Amino acid sequence: MIAYRIDRHSGIPAYVQLVLQTKQALRIGDLVVGDQLPTAKDVVGALAINPNTVLKAYRELERDGLVEPRPGLGTFVIASLAKPGMAEKTALTNELDRWVAHGIAAGLDRSDLEALIASALDARYHDTGDIER
Amino acid sequence: MTDTVLSMTDVGKSFRRNKVLENCTFDIERGSVTALVGSNGAGKSTLMSLVVGLLSPDTGQISVLGNQVGQRGIASGLSYLAQHKPLYPRFTVGEMLRFGRSTNDHWDDAYASELVDAAGVSTSARVKSLSPGHRTRVALALALGRRPEVLLLDEPLADLDPVARREVAQTLMRDAAEHGTTIVMSSHVLSELADIADTLMLLRRGRIQLSGALDDITSEHYVLIGEGDPSQAVGDGSVVSEAIGSGGKSFVVRGNRPASAPGWQVDNATLDDVVLAYLSDRSAA
Numbered sequence: 414m415i416a417y418r419i420d421r422h423s424g425i426p427a428y429v430q431l432v433l434q435t436k437q438a439l440r441i442g443d444l445v446v447g448d449q450l451p452t453a454k455d456v457v458g459a460l461a462i463n464p465n466t467v468l469k470a471y472r473e474l475e476r477d478g479l480v481e482p483r484p485g486l487g488t489f490v491i492a493s494l495a496k497p498g499m500a501e502k503t504a505l506t507n508e509l510d511r512w513v514a515h516g517i518a519a520g521l522d523r524s525d526l527e528a529l530i531a532s533a534l535d536a537r538y539h540d541t542g543d544i545e546r
Numbered sequence: 547m548t549d550t551v552l553s554m555t556d557v558g559k560s561f562r563r564n565k566v567l568e569n570c571t572f573d574i575e576r577g578s579v580t581a582l583v584g585s586n587g588a589g590k591s592t593l594m595s596l597v598v599g600l601l602s603p604d605t606g607q608i609s610v611l612g613n614q615v616g617q618r619g620i621a622s623g624l625s626y627l628a629q630h631k632p633l634y635p636r637f638t639v640g641e642m643l644r645f646g647r648s649t650n651d652h653w654d655d656a657y658a659s660e661l662v663d664a665a666g667v668s669t670s671a672r673v674k675s676l677s678p679g680h681r682t683r684v685a686l687a688l689a690l691g692r693r694p695e696v697l698l699l700d701e702p703l704a705d706l707d708p709v710a711r712r713e714v715a716q717t718l719m720r721d722a723a724e725h726g727t728t729i730v731m732s733s734h735v736l737s738e739l740a741d742i743a744d745t746l747m748l749l750r751r752g753r754i755q756l757s758g759a760l761d762d763i764t765s766e767h768y769v770l771i772g773e774g775d776p777s778q779a780v781g782d783g784s785v786v787s788e789a790i791g792s793g794g795k796s797f798v799v800r801g802n803r804p805a806s807a808p809g810w811q812v813d814n815a816t817l818d819d820v821v822l823a824y825l826s827d828r829s830a831a
Contacts, residue, residue: 419741421741424816425757426761427741438548452723453723453817454720454724455722457719457720457722457723458716458719458720458723459716460741461712461715461716461719461741461742462719462741463719463722463741463742463743463744464579464580464722465577465578465579465743465744466721467740506719
């Protein structure tokens, strides 16, 4: 299942936010093959956004080969973005959770922790934030 | 395939010597949600009154769902919610719904009742005792109970608190998603419509200054910040407005972004930038 949120101050178009959140859910396994995306009516009813915004996002996900509309039924996930390594998700999440708790106990706040993670990732990947769209 | 459900061609309207609308021409596509934006007095309410036939134009043609707007009352398939959300104050909500049922040939009682229910309004409450939010939602239930193909709303969100505003927007969007209703709503506050609408129509001094898909409108404009005369950097684009900003002057420009503009900072325009540019007094348009 996925519950979308729209950040109105991010400057990112609403449909892009929906696409990114769906991909994120596909990546971490919150959405798996066979799952149904919320109907346009449910999304617009919850977020008070234009229906075409949702349809546009779903069309883009369809073009990427991730979802498929089934007439009269809804839109379904047909491919996952989760890597085999995501099997380690629980273990990794637990480890990260302990790490976050450690940081908080040491008096660091959210932006400190984000900076630490970002710099660890930068050191590892040597590039400038490959943000997938 | 385009399917125009509402259009004006060269429409003009004056009250005595005062020209309220001039050369108004536009087409509204089925299923679109249009924000009609303009300052107070720009002609938004007049435009809506012309569409429903409450006023007749001095010049030009108005067509709704394939028919010319005439004197024979509001077109079936069209619903209009006026700015003051007219309801009978002494009626109960239940009586108001019965009124809707008996005055409309096409009436979806289950849907109207469901909308009133969802608003948490009791059918035994008197209209005059309702909060502005509840009043709007009852009025909206009456407008949607006709199951319109086209819904016109004049300032539907004005005088509502943020919670009621969101609930009304949710109701409208749910209806648009489920029934494909074409919606046109006016506001002098763009931000409340930016997420809801996909199309913008901007009225200024009785003329349509800007109309089109929201995404196209923002991509056809950009912001230029710097000092001096921008004409070199702008190329064949046109400056819509200028304002004094913190980093020098800022210009909203219509046209393609210049590949390079030495000495200038070039930014994407937001919808707010564009709309304010066209509405501001310093606008060149």
